Structures are given as C-alpha cells and as structure tokens.
Amino acid sequence: MVVRRGKSRSRGRFQTDLANARLHMLLKACPDPVLIKDAEGFWYRMNQAAQRLFAIHSPQSSKLSPEEARQRYPHLAESFVCNRQEDEHAWQAHQTLSEQVVFWGPEQTPQRLQVQRTPYYYPDGSRWCLVITATPAASPPSQGSLHQSLFELEMIMEATDTAVWQFDAGQHLLRANHIAWHWMGYPASTPPEVPNTCLLFQSNPWQIGFQEALRSQQTTRTSIETWPLASGALLEVEVDRIPYRHGSTLAGIVVLARDITAYRETARALADSEERYRTILNEIQDGYFEVDLAGNLRFFNPALSTILGYTAQELAGLNYRAYTNEDQTQLLYQSFHSVYRSRHSAMTEWQIIRKDGTPRYVNATVSLILNADDQPAGFRGLVRDITDHKQAELELRYLAHHDPLTALPNRSQFIAEIQSAIAESQDHQQSFALLFVDLDRFKNVNDTLGHPAGDQLLQQVADTLKKVIRQKDMVARTGGDEFAVLLRPMTRAEDLSAIAARILEQLQKPWHIAGQEFRCPGSIGIALYPHDGSDPDTLLKHADVAMYRAKNLGGNRFVLYNATMNRQSSDYVLLESDLNQALKQRQFILHYQPQMNSQTGQIYGVEALVRWQRPNGSLVPPNDFIPFAEHSGLIIPIGQQVFAEACRQTAQWQAKGRPLHKVAINLSARQFQQPDLQAMIMQILETTGCPPQAVEIEITESAAMENVAYTLRILKAFRDMGMSIALDDFGTGFSSLRYLKEFPITSLKIDQSFVHDVLYETKSRAIVKTVIELANNLGVAVIAEGAETQEQVNALQDLGCSVIQGYYFSRPLPADALEHFMNRYR
Template sequence: MRTRECGWLAALSLASLSGCALDADWLVLLPGLSFGLGGLLLAVAGLALLVASRRQAGMIRRMRDFSDGVGVVLWKMDPASGRYLQVSRRAEALLGYPCEAWLAEDFWREHLHPEDREFACNLRATQLALGLNHEIEYRMVDAGGHEVAVRDTASVLRDQRGCITGLAGVLIDVSAHRALVQALDESESRFRKVMEQIPNIAVQGYDSERRVVFWNSASERVYGWSQQEALGKRLEDLIIPDAMREDVIELHRRWLEYGEAIPAGELALRTKGGATVPVFSCHVLTRNAHGTAEMYCLDVEMEDVKRTEAAWRESERRFQLMFAKAEVGLALRTLDGRLTQVNPKICSILGYPEDQLLCLDLAALTYPDDLPAELEAIAACLDGRQSSYSLEKRYVRHDGSTVWAQVTSSLIRDESGGATQFMTVVEDISQRKDREAQIAWLAHHDSLTDLPNRALLRDRLERSIARAQRRERRAALLVLDLDRFKTINDSLGHAVGDQLLQQVALRLRNAVRETDTVSRQGGDEFLIVLGEISDLEDIARIVQKILERMELPFELAGQSLSSSVSIGISVFPDDGADSDTLLKNADSAMYCAKEGGRNTFRFYAEAMNESALERLKMESALRLAIERDELTLHYQPQVELAGRSLLGVEALLRWNSATLGSVPPGRFIPVAEDSGLIVAIGQWVLAQACEQVRRWRKEGVGDICIAVNLSALQFRRSDIVATVRDAIEGSAIPAHLIELELTESLLMQNAEDVLRTMRELKALGVRLSIDDFGTGYSSLSYLKRFPVDRLKVDRSFVKDAAENPDDAAIVRAIIQLGKSLKLDVIAEGAETAAQIDFLTAEGCHSVQGYYFARPQPEREIRALLTLAAIPPAT
C-alpha cells in the first residue's frame, strides 16, 4: 500500500473512531488495490487511446471497482496495555470472534501468529516509543485456528499538548486476496518492463521542476535523446518547441498550484536533431510514494495506434486471467441480478458449471429467507443511499444443499457516473458458521451428555409455567441426584463416572415424554421439567418409570453396576409460582428423599420433614456463630518430605454451637455455601489466620505460613482482592505468609475473570495453590497461565495410591505435571507409612495428613511449630 493511501485510511479510521458515524457496509470501499507505477501508466495510456478503443477504458473501470470491494476493520487501542478499545463491525468477519471479544485484555497479542508475535509487538512498541505512525503486515489466528494475513496501518493519537493518548488504525484482511494481489504485483513488474521496452509508446516522467525522472527506450527512439542524456534535464529543454515553451510551463504551474488537468491531444514535438514528430500525448498528474509531485507523459506515434491496441488486448487477457485464478468467488451481474461473468471459484462454491450459472439470477440462487435483506441492500445502492453492501447469506447449491457466504457487492459506474453493474465477491464461510452453531449449542447444553444446561432449563421451565398458567394446568420440576455416585467415581475413575452419567442421561430421556425437558446441572444432578400435568398421579407414574429404568444394571468398564436416584418434586402452582421457588423447593424435597433411604422420591410440602427443619435451624444458628464467638480455627502441619521440616499449616474451620453442639464441617460448610454465609465466614477465617501469623511472629515462634481455603462463592461475590489486602495490612504481616487455596473447579468458571483476579492477588504477594487437584476438568492451556505456586493432590487419589495402580498413575502424573510447570506438589490425606514411602519415591515435595498430625487447636499445635523435623504421630 502506498504512503498516500495509508495516510488516507488512517485518517479515515481516526475520524470514525473519534465519533463519526461508522457504516460497516461502507467500509468495503475503503481499501484500494494499488496497481503501482506500471499499472498506473498503462491505465493512463488507456485514456490516451479512448479514441481507438472504448473496451480498454471498460477494463480499467473494472479493475478500479474490483479493488473497491475489499473490507477493512477500523480500530482504536490503548497504547499502554495494547488492548483494543473499539473495533468496527468488520472485526467479527475477520477472525470469527464477536466485537466484544476483541476488547478483552491481551486479545491482539494472544491472537497474533506465534511466529509473528515477537516482531509485531516489538515494532509496535518501538514506533509508539518514537511517536511514529507505522504500517506492518503479519498473521493472526482466527477462532478456528486458521491463519489470517492482515495489513495493519496505525496512527498515533495526541492531545492538545502533544502527549500520546492512543492508537487508531485500519486492519485489512489480505489473505483472501493474496493470490490476486500477488498477481497484480507481478503484473506491475511485467508492465513496467513493458513500458521500459515497448517500441511504440514513449513514456517520460518529470518532477515538480519538470526534470526528467523516467525515460523509456521508446522515448529514446522517438526523440533521439538517450536515457542518460535525458535524466535530470528539463522537459522544455528536450522536446518542447520554442513556440510552445511558455504555454507548457504555464500549464505545469497551474496543475501544481490549482490541480488543473492538462488536456490530452495531438502535438508536434521536437527531436534531438531538431526535427518535428507528431504524437498523441496525454498526461498523468500524480504524486509519488514520498508525496512529491510528478507528471508522466505518454506519447504515441500515430502510426503505432494499431500496435498499441494489440498490447491492450493482451492486458485485457491478463486481467481475465487474474479474475479466473482469484481465490475468492467473483461475479459480474446486472442491476436486476442476472449473472454475466463468473470465475471458477464461485462455480465451486455454488456447485454449478459456468454455463448453467450464467442462466440464473440472484433470486434463484439465494436461500428464500435471506433474499429480502439482499434486495433491500440492492435497492439502497440503486437509489443512491449507498454504493456497496456486505452481508452474510445462504446460497442454494445445485444439489439443493445450502452454503453460507460472506457477500460483498459494489456498484460499477460508467464515465457519466451511471450505475451499470455489480462486482460481487463471495467467500465461503460455512466452516465458521458451523463453529458458531457449535458454540451456541455448547452455551446451552452440557458437553458430556448433550442435555440442556441450567440456562436452557430455566428458559424451558419458565415457558412451561407460562403455558400452564394460561391453560390452568400444572407443571412440575424434578430434581434428581444419583445415589453413591462419588463412590463409583472414586473407585472406578472419572472416565467410568462419565460413562455412567451418559447412560443415565439416555435412560432419563427415554423415560419421559417428548414434550418434557431433561437437563444436567453439573456433577451427578439432573433436572426434569414436566409440562401439561393434569394431576399429581401423572407425575407419580412418570417418576416411578424413572426409578424402574434406573434399577436396571449399568454395563460399565466390563462389569455390571447398580445405581439409583433420589428425586425431589415441586409442582406449579402448588409449591411455587416462579422458577426460583420451584427449584428451591424441589431441591429441598430431594434432600428429604435421600434422607428417607434413597432410591425414592418425595413431593415438596409446606410442612417440611424433620431433617429439613434441622437444616433451617442450623442455618439460623450459623448466622449467629461469629457474633457468639462459636467459630475456631484448627491447624494441620504441612511437611516437606525430604527433611521432614515444617513448611506451614492449613487453617481448618471448626464450629461448636451453643444450641447444636459440635457440628462437623461436612454438615455446616454446605449450609454456609447454600445460604451465602460462607462469604462472611471466609472473611473471618482470613482475618483470624493473619492475626495468628502476627502473634506467632511477635511471640518468637517464627514466620509460619498459613494456608486458607477460599470458597467459589467468596471468590466470586466479594471483593476478594480488597478483603485479602485489608486482612494483611490490618495485621501488618508479610503477604507471603498467607497462602490462598482455590478449588480446581473454580478456575474453569469464567477463566479469564478468574485469571485476572488471581494476578491481582499475586501482585499483593500472597501464595496461591490449587486445592483438590485432579477432581476437576482443568485445561492445561489455562493452568500454565494461572500464577499458582502449588498443586494439592486430592486425598481421594492419595488414599489408595500405594495399592491401586490407577490412583498411583494419577498421583504420579500430577507430580510430574507440577515439576514440568515448576510448581510444588503437596499430597493431602497422607495417613500411612506406605503412602509416605510411595510419595517419597515418586518425588512428591510435601504432604499433609494424619500420619504427622490431625488438625489441632493453636495451643496444641504450637509444640510442633519449632521442631527441626516433624515426627510421625503416635
């Protein structure tokens, strides 16, 4: 792209991004395809030969309008962070990501091709440091992992004081047209050689002082001056007769000062020997790549016109060759939609041979639902509201199938400005559309079972409630939980557990009606929406059918296994008038079913059973636990295996209620999480842990690191960064003496937001670890980005690792993964000497468990904190 074009596009991007109205359809006209000097001279030569051939002018217009049909992305970026602040709508078509995704932190850098990332980032940083505008070509990676070549033109934005405030620019997709551009570049080189050697067109170039800068061989022949003699000499001193000298100088001056064109026509010019030679002369008035004014004269001896026409026919052939070999579909069509010229690529996209395609029109090829939008866009072009349009649409192929395409059409006009036809560019985007459909499916369905997820289930439930309300009928919500699923998952592994969930999903779908919705909510919990219920007996019959199906053995891992479900049922409108109430009440009924012996069902009732009342009583007591000073912390040592030295302790919450007595964590922690009390309790635990570190340091015990668990609810709902900062600053302790443990499943929920929060926590100086590692579905691509210090192997794997080859393999893999990522690995639940020997042999860094000590109050654990080596518990 030439400097003038780059500046024009950058200026346009600045105007658009600073508040001007931006029409994405209009952007297709922004990128010009430069034909270079050779193409420019040939184009002007065609103007000189209008008298001889109107066909050459038509070819020039087609080449010009074809170049106007390429789309661009306008962008604005924060120079400090490299983050996009704004992009135009064409960005979505460029990489397949919605515009909102472009605004994420590090989007530009992360979507650079790995081989181009370093130099693109370095160039941008260098040019920004120098305050310079710049242009660069590099590759990006789209949503499907494919390379997209782009040209990026950036301009530096400054405020009134001259300080840099941002970057704005134009991003052009050059990948789809690369073959075409390459062909044009090759054509320019060939044409320049032709213009240098062509025997019948004398071409001379002059600078703003009328000094010769280009003099081809035909000029040498026609005027007798060699190139060496002519370069640097003034035009009037070489070939202008004395009688014309002042007129030529005046015409040149008026062009420079007022932009007045120099008319073409027949002239009698002077040769070196003083003879006169009649030529048809036309003039190209332009500026070079450096912005310097230049004039090119193309002189044709009248007897050579016929030879020139032959040369233009060859040029037309070359244009047709480029048209035919383009990597995108190209077509010329009349204003009423009839195709007049197509290339092989569009024939391939639509599945028609060329002769059949030319017999069809727009309406016959377009999918009926998409035709109105395109007809409206065409009408907008024809009535002058716009000159081009771009849209996504479906074509009907020859075999009846459909294909998605990105279609860009631009008007071609004649010399008087009247519209004559459309140049249409067609790109097959079926693969991108398939990816988008898959993403949309995954957004509303469970990836393991293909059942609707929570979001889609809620929509179906609300629709069923509305329909039941209109028809004065009932609807029901079933909450199902697999009995003893954890036992199967832990003993046979997650792969077998996943197979069981898939088979359960299939049985549930076959047990209900087609109009009902079966959903998996995560883990081993399923929800079913039953619509159009006449009475409670209908629900009971369906539920009984489900229980009977579930009693049949499951064939898993070469063995027959049994499982069952506990089902809770809430009914609209009896048990609630909205989805939230029905969900809550069905969940309560499910717990009643579990406590009633499992493999059964319970309807929700206003009079909750004894266990439900106990749960409510526990929640009420827990709300007062902090105020009544009923919560305490116990501490369990974390021991380095190599020297048996103390690494730190984990703070574990205990509750001794005045009304309920000592309540195990396994009972009150779920209640705290369900009720939201875990947020306040978590803040209390963190504050107490920081205060304990302060006391140990003050009393000379030493710098003891305390690990504190953060619940997912606490991490998401509170300002966790501010909470941690306040706790550390309030106790005046070094931040590295606090370790925050995050569950593996938490990391995969809104991973980018979690990553951002983790980086902020890490900036405070605290240590971060992943708790219960191996029980979730971590993505290694995210794991290597998380700023964690340690992995904690879940106790379910450590328990049988010394005897069970499968568990041993899992523990061994986690240890090796930790070493590869340069992370410490600590094994939880180490209780026996055999487990300690196994973990030591595998190179595990540290352990935590009953083998060394149970969780103990501060006064009892203090004795272990000063020992050089921690002995086994007696």
C-alpha cells in the same frame, strides 16, 4: 510505460478511472466512427460517430457477443462490422490492416469507406482489444480539367487532419499540406526542394519505410512508427505509403501520417488500468460478480468460481437460481430489488448451494450498474464466504442454550421453556409438572473412577431420561449431576407418579463404565403449576426443596413439594446468613492438635482445626457447618481466614522460639480447586512473615484425584515454595496408589478408622503396616491420627510409626493452651 510497484490501491483506482475518462473523451471527440472489440469479439465500446454510421440509436448497456450483435442489429450482419474473418486476420498480422469497403447505410445509400483494424496486446503478448475505424475512401478521379483536379487535391490535403506528402520517384518532395510542413518545422510557403534534408526525412523509421515502398512498389497500410519532429518532440503515427504510377512506370509515393500519440497513450493507460483491474480481481479472496437484471452472470473473477465450486466455463451466463435454494431465492430477489429501487449499495446475506451440493453462507455488498443513459443495466458486487463465521455463531448460540457435555438444554433454556409452558397453561387452563432429578452417589463415581467416567455417566443418564419422558416433554441438565424434567401438560396424578417411578427404575439399574459395574440411583423432587408456584424461579426452588427432602429420606425416591418443607429450607437460609456474619466478625477461631514423636516425646508439629465461636461463647463443631459451607461456596473465604490465622500464629510462635516443627493446614476439595489458590497462599505467607518450610498442606485423596493434572502442577508449585505436602485419610480411596509416585508427597496420614481397629482387626493392622512400609520405601514420613489409648500407641510403635496424633496426647487446644503444652514438652 513503467508500472510503479508498491502504490496504494486508491492510487491505482484513480489512475484506472483517469484512463477510462480520457478514453471516453477521446472517443467522444473523434469525428470518425470507432468501434472497440475485446479479444473474444465482444463489442464493448463505440463512439457517437459510429452510432450514427451504424444507425444505432440506443447503444448497448453492456458487452455484446458477436451472436448477440447480429441478432440485435441485423442490418449490420453482413457488413465489415461483423466480419470476424477480417478481425482474425488483423490479430494474426499483429499490425493494422486497411481495406476499402462499400457500406450500405440506413438510407440504403452506398458509402465507400476506408476501414482499419488495429490490434492491441497486453505486455505478456495476450490479446487485449481490436480498434476498428472507418473513414470515407477517396473517390475515383473525375473527368474534369487538370487544373480543377489539382485544386480539389489541394483542398482535400488541407481539409484533412492527416499529414500528407507527395514525392516523385527520385524522392523529391512535390507538395505537402500544412500539418506536414508543421511537423518538418517549416512554414507552408517553403519551396518543396528546401526541406529534403530535414530531421524527419533523415530518421531511420522514415528512410526504412520509404525505401521499402520504393522497392516493393506496393501500398504499405497503417504502419505504426515513432517520428522525431523538428521541435524535438516524438510522435507516434499511423503511416500509409501509397506508390502511384504513370502507366506502368512508378511516378512517386504519397505518404499519409496520422498523429495517434494521444490515442496510444490513452490505450496504454487503458491497458495498464485493465491489467491492474484484472490483477486485483484475480488476487483478492472475495468473489466479484456482474449480473444482468435477470440475474445471469456476465463477468466474475476466479474467487467466485472457488466459492461456488463451478469452473469458469460452467459459471459463465449461469443464473443465480442455479446456486441458490428455493428458500433463499426470494430473500435474494428482495435484496437486489431494494438496490434497484434505491440505487444505493446494500449488504445482504444468504445461503448458496455449491455445485457439489454443499451449503455455504455468504454475504455480499451489491451495487447497481448503470448504462450510458444512466439506466439500470445490472448489478455488481463482492461476495465473501462467511460459513466458518456463521457456523461459529450458530455454535455459540447453541452453546448458550445447551449443555456441551450432554447436548441437553441448559438451565437458561429450561427456564425459557417453563415460561412458555406457563403461558400455554394459562391459555388452556392446564397444569404441568416440574421434576428435579439428582444422582445420589455421583461423587463416589468421580472419586473412584475419575471425572471422565463421571462424564460418561452423565451422558448415559441424559440419554436414559430422554427415552423415559414423552415426546412433548423436555429434559435439561441444570448443573453438576442435576437434571430437570418438564412434563406438559400434566392433568392426572397417576401419570405423574408413573413417569417419576419409571425414571427411578431406570436410574437404579446397573451402569457399566470403564469396565466396571455400579449403581447410582437418584432422588426426585416434584413441583406442580400453579399449585406450587406461578413463576419459573419459585417452581425450581420448590422442586429443589422437595428433591433434598427425598435425599434426606434415604434417596432413590420421589417427593412432591409441600409448604412444610420450606421450614427446613429456611433453616439453611438462616445458617448461610449466620456464616456470612461470622466471616465479617471473624468468629472462626483455630484450635491446634499436637502431633507427637512417641519415641522422643517431642512435638513433631500441630494440625490447625477450625471452630466457630458464636457471640455467646458456645463453639460450633466443624461437622455442623463445614458441609454446608462446602455446598454454598462459603468454604473459600472461611478457608482463607483459617490459612491466614494459622500462618500468623506460627510466625509468632517461631519468633518466640517455641519448639514447633510445622503446622498442618487442611484444604478442602473446593478450596484446592480455586484458580487463585497459589497466589492467595503466597500473599498470606508474605504478609504474615511465616516461612513456607513451617507449613504443611493437607489434602484428601478425593481432592487430589478430582483433577490429576492440576493436582500435580499445584503440588509441585507448593513444594517449590518450600512447603510440605501431607496426604490425609490415606487408605480410604481407591486411586491414589497409581499417582502416589508422581505426587510430591512428604508425608502420609493413616486414617483414624484403621488406627481404632489396629488392636482388634487383622485386616486393619495389615493395612497400617502396609502403609508404613510403603511410606518408608517412598522416603516420606507417616503420621497416624486418632490414637486414644496407650495400647494403640504401642501397637503403632511396634509397626514402625512413631509420629502419632490423637486424644491420647492432647485434644485440639486454643493457641494459649498449646503454648503451655509446648512449654511442658520442651
């Protein structure tokens, strides 16, 4: 049979089911006893005739090993059914072997049976199954008359479903039964000498077998051959050729042939079905199992061995308790019991223990195995290793409640813990304390040593806090450099003060990171339940307010919350509201401070500086609202308005032909880190019509160093667009020289603190000179800011800096006033 490749699994399963159904029908319809064993001698199929012959009233519900068969049916132990030696002879012979045996039935009456063992093999030659059939054997001839014997012979020949021919020694047909005549294509009344030349007798299989029987004069049992019939059909037959004698002389040959075409087709279909079934099970990644009702493995595929870590020999017969821990055994039992009661498939999940002791998570779809009487006989299912998925799920669950950097509980988990503490305190009439801890100089660590050092500091602080608090307390990281501590219960004020003082003491000790030693003390705000709040949000808010109060008092201290602190908090709320209103009403305006070339007297460029103009006309200086805008995040929309207005005004000036080389626009650290910064700037340039060459982006050293990789990428993108890049406040940081050669800087701005002291301090003058020489060597421009006197301008010129910005030339001016200034310097 040709196996067609590429068919769907559903079709393969349909063909398997069809083959099994055909085999079941044939076995049921077959009047002779039939027993099928597998390659290992396990019984796995018998028909009803065999059950009656062997006195088996309740057939087995699953495969039986030879040992189990002997134990379950001791009356068959010494019969041909359990004769493994004869079974092996048939396997070795690769053909059907036949023997006559005396079988003692259930009534202790002997029966003479003709037993045939027929082996079947897979296409690769490996053993598949052994089919054992038993038919009544012919009795020795009785001492009656010859006429009576012939009559009985004719009756027997016509009653059997086997084709029978009798030939004499000269190969002449003497008699045949009706089946034989039908196969030859003649009516049963045809004279025996007529069909001697029929198609069947002339075929090679017939001639070879017949001549061999004549030559050897030995009985040839159950030869399997393919015969051509007169109708043109081909039959697969099982043939016996039996020579008979008169005395010592060969008298003739009797040929018996049984049609096994349907049986062989069914067997081949079954073999194909078994092969497909075995191939599928061997190739799938999921483990397949069949267990009995006690949970002992009866059948499994290689994938299950891989999942459990046992060899196939170790796994055979193993009970599920061997690879399931005690906690999971009851869960698995309940799942299987539910399938047993409902008879419906179910999915279950549990933890297994591999042979090497490694725990793994699996899930399985389990269904019930029913025997021929529709009674539960075991369970089968598919097992999938979901350990990676489960670990990822547990990791996500962990990350949802913990800070990934410090492994401390995060804000959401801390709030849940506060809620638990509130419930516990209400039940026991207790109090607890909430501490808000913030590091005072953490930004300096990031600015000077970089973010990796800042991360190390946060990890060390987390470890320190865990050591300081009591075992029943909890510490969490709520964001940035902020930590929160829950002290439960807290009944004595002196205990609270002692713990807070101990935390401050530990935070004030020197920290050692990246080969450097520095100090980073903290500020602590404390709120008490229920005095300072009855819910998590209120308690956290009040602890935060107290912490900011501690910072305003100089830091490195702890402060208990009191109601008067809310007034300062309210001021911040009002300021945030006013800033939001100012954004909506576009109350932010720009003033522009000229940058002058002191050698030529021409305008080099201008720097755009934001002012907040309230509705009453008063101006709020940047230092009064920019820090809060940074802290609250409002600097992002404010900065976008400022950038858009500066570009619009620059485009307008250039359209008028004003002598303006470029406009410098500041980006704060928070603005610079926003993900859509580049897209926002490109859109503003396109909308306003401002050429990128007229814009200079100013960033501080600290902003540039927060994320060096990002800084490099975004600055290169700005330069590719045509914009200039100025590094503001140069000389105040500690890390920029390392990356200065990589940053696409077009100008350096000398901080005004050095300019103010250039006349009086040798070190300041040396720094200014070094920066100017560095800029000249790098091929970038240098701008000095904050010049207020003629002497300062002269000193800067002497040192080689000609582009100067400061009150000496002009204060920041509104746009219309700057136009007059530009006209004057045309």
